[in-house]
Amino acid sequence: MQESFWGSFVVGLGITVIIFIYVFQSITNTSEHNYNLLKETTEAAMIDAVDLAVYRESQVIRIDREKFVENFVRRFAENASLSRTYVVKVFDVNETPPKVSLEISTVEKANVDTGNTGTEIVEFDIVNRISAILETPY
Secondary structure: OHHHHHHHHHHHHHHHHHHHHHHHHHHHHHHHHHHHHHHHHHHHHHHHOEOHHHHHHHOOOOEOHHHHHHHHHHHHHHHOOOOOOEEEEEEEEEOOOOEEEEEEEEEEEEEEEOHHHOEEEEEEEEEEEEEEEOOOOO
16 A cells, blocks of 8 residues: 555656646746847847938948837737737837847746646746847948
């Protein structure tokens, strides 16, 4: 009887550990996806928003604020996961020198087995922030 108890304990512990690994892997993958998407989208939107007329006249690199936000939201929406709801916050856009500060937040939900009482939905807030400066070689 004692061996069967230990066997069922090990199986239950194994299932619980697998569930926790799955939940934390999902959260880590979501955060990594959001960060890489935020970084690549910010860089591409800043390059697209460079005001070429000002650069041709005075050799000063300047980005257009409205064009940057428009390009960023369009590019982010094209590549974001459709199963999540995102909140995009643009904190600062400096036109000269080109600098932006952004924040992307989303909520990851997971079902966690609580034993005899059933499952519980756990929510994790995932927030990624970036401040970027457009650097160009002279």
